[in-house]
Amino acid sequence: MAIHFQHVSYQYPSGSYQFYQAxxxxxxxxxxxxxxxxxxxxxxxxxxxxxxxxxxxxxxxxGCVDIFGSTIRQKRDKKISYxxxxxxxxxxxxxxxxxxxxxxxxxxxMFGPMNFKISxxxxxxxxxxxxxxxxxxxxxxKRNPFNLSGGEKKRVSIAGILALxxxxxxxxxxxxxxxxxxxxxxxxxxxxxxxxxxxxxIIITHDMDLVYRYMDRVIVMHEGRLIRDESPDRxxxxxxxxxxxxxxxxxxxxxxxxxxxxxxxIDIYQKDMDAALVELRRAVGK
Amino acid sequence: MKNIVIGQYIPGKxxxxxxxxxxxxxxxxxxxxxIFLLGSIPQLLVAFSVCAVMMWVGNIPVKRVIRGMKPLxxxxxxxFFFQIFFNKEGKLLLDEVMHVTVVSVLGIVxxxxxxxxxxxxxxxxxxxxxxxxxxIFVLFRFLPFGYSFTTFRFAIYEKGIEMSIFVIxxxxxxxxxxxxxxxxxxxxxxxxxxxxxxxxxxxxGIRSEDFALIISISLRYIPTxxxxxxxxxxxxxxxxxxxxxxxxxxxVKQVISLLVPMFIIAFKRxxxxxxxxxxxxxxxxxxxxxxxxxxxxxxxxxxxxxxLAALALTIVLKVIG
Numbered sequence: 356m357a358i359h360f361q362h363v364s365y366q367y368p369s370g371s372y373q374f375y376q377a378x379x380x381x382x383x384x385x386x387x388x389x390x391x392x393x394x395x396x397x398x399x400x401x402x403x404x405x406x407x408x409x410x411x412x413x414x415x416x417x418g419c420v421d422i423f424g425s426t427i428r429q430k431r432d433k434k435i436s437y438x439x440x441x442x443x444x445x446x447x448x449x450x451x452x453x454x455x456x457x458x459x460x461x462x463x464x465m466f467g468p469m470n471f472k473i474s475x476x477x478x479x480x481x482x483x484x485x486x487x488x489x490x491x492x493x494x495x496x497k498r499n500p501f502n503l504s505g506g507e508k509k510r511v512s513i514a515g516i517l518a519l520x521x522x523x524x525x526x527x528x529x530x531x532x533x534x535x536x537x538x539x540x541x542x543x544x545x546x547x548x549x550x551x552x553x554x555x556x557i558i559i560t561h562d563m564d565l566v567y568r569y570m571d572r573v574i575v576m577h578e579g580r581l582i583r584d585e586s587p588d589r590x591x592x593x594x595x596x597x598x599x600x601x602x603x604x605x606x607x608x609x610x611x612x613x614x615x616x617x618x619x620x621i622d623i624y625q626k627d628m629d630a631a632l633v634e635l636r637r638a639v640g641k
Numbered sequence: 642m643k644n645i646v647i648g649q650y651i652p653g654k655x656x657x658x659x660x661x662x663x664x665x666x667x668x669x670x671x672x673x674x675x676i677f678l679l680g681s682i683p684q685l686l687v688a689f690s691v692c693a694v695m696m697w698v699g700n701i702p703v704k705r706v707i708r709g710m711k712p713l714x715x716x717x718x719x720x721f722f723f724q725i726f727f728n729k730e731g732k733l734l735l736d737e738v739m740h741v742t743v744v745s746v747l748g749i750v751x752x753x754x755x756x757x758x759x760x761x762x763x764x765x766x767x768x769x770x771x772x773x774x775x776x777i778f779v780l781f782r783f784l785p786f787g788y789s790f791t792t793f794r795f796a797i798y799e800k801g802i803e804m805s806i807f808v809i810x811x812x813x814x815x816x817x818x819x820x821x822x823x824x825x826x827x828x829x830x831x832x833x834x835x836x837x838x839x840x841x842x843x844x845x846g847i848r849s850e851d852f853a854l855i856i857s858i859s860l861r862y863i864p865t866x867x868x869x870x871x872x873x874x875x876x877x878x879x880x881x882x883x884x885x886x887x888x889x890x891x892x893v894k895q896v897i898s899l900l901v902p903m904f905i906i907a908f909k910r911x912x913x914x915x916x917x918x919x920x921x922x923x924x925x926x927x928x929x930x931x932x933x934x935x936x937x938x939x940x941x942x943x944x945x946x947x948x949l950a951a952l953a954l955t956i957v958l959k960v961i962g
Binding site: 407410412431436437438441442445446447448450452453454455456457466467470471501515516519 | 869872873875876877878879880881882883885886887891897898901902905906909
């Protein structure tokens, strides 16, 4: 297992006396290959805190995290360098504004690789590869990152991490702020990367359609606790997801409504609209 | 990082919390003037005990006041030693010849290394600093061995001791007075009080509301910007620029990677904020109502009378003394 959480809790220091318990007693294993994992849960349920433990940006208040053989405990050990772990586990933050700073997109993408002692020439090649990977063309390399649209900035920030060629890619709400087409493009991109390289990709999201359609495994957080770790199929077969502030995917809710309205005999668990249409046609006998 | 405490304000109840910030500001300034008018150690000791009684009445945590003095300990020590060394009035109390020799200089180097090592532990820093300073004198006095570079006289006079104690007590009183003010007044109340007090300056063209607005917005945004700085640091750390690691050469680049996004975000935020307050019909300089109106109460009158009495008393003492 590449990342292994053992009874990890984390408290954010706040005020002088109280602590805010962000995640509570999390045990979890993530392989380095072959999984598309979604982390879902309502706002403030500890998803981002969990993600920041995966590349040693946060140190657990109790418990420990194993990341590619390094054990992360309560206190930062000043003698140990944790920086190399960030090359194994690439974490893309939700807001690209927090990381873009260079004059050109190319320099900004090269910043990551060059921090890991990769020569400028090699880094430039990596930047070129990464920008194409995220679906922008090479003319973007010479542009100023601050003059891009929100969606383009997001792609550039993802390219900045992809250029590191991490073993595990963690993305905090990569599709927020993108239009519907951009969303599905982005998800197609991640599935393509996953198919080509067999890396594990972890995505924090609120979009259940994407979870149902693209993901193999879903981790549900609720008030700092990990309450479900199973396949999306099993999760969406459950009743009362609303109690966890979760939705059903559009396909399931639409088909369920049609089924109830017209009392048709249909399988409501379809991953996308095309499959749902096929199933509907079958049910009405066309 | 959501609830960073700005300033020293601690929520609580008591005499000073009920007071109007304007009364508090004026009283503290007046009492400071009164303290400076006092001319002898017994008078200052009386003032000090009055101060202590005041804190007891107002339920002020003494520990916090002492903690508030910590950053000023260097200043206190400096004034103390300055007075002792350079005040050469009154009776001669101590006169020693100090030797700057090979051995004593070597001793001081070793002593400094020992002091820095002990300071690493992180506890009793002030006590250590004092011990270090004392140690230097002992070494100069009692190690007259080896080649002597030079010698100098170290003399302490009566007036020197007296003045140093006098100055220290005066500083302690003044610091505790201002700590009481900052402990019991929210930064926003403080700015509102200052705004109200500075309003007459309008005649010479200074608009106090603008300053108050600037101060309260900056105070409000310190935690927000700090929060943002931590997020940027985390984002850059996940691209291999960890601020806790790396050589000096890498640090420069790291700092740029922090500052550029910080500036951009801060400018964006200030534009958004300007739009937000303007869309709620805020026009700088136009009169507006407030949620919390400042109001004088009975405590304010009481404290005001006490302050004036204290000032009058010190003036009388000054004139007859």
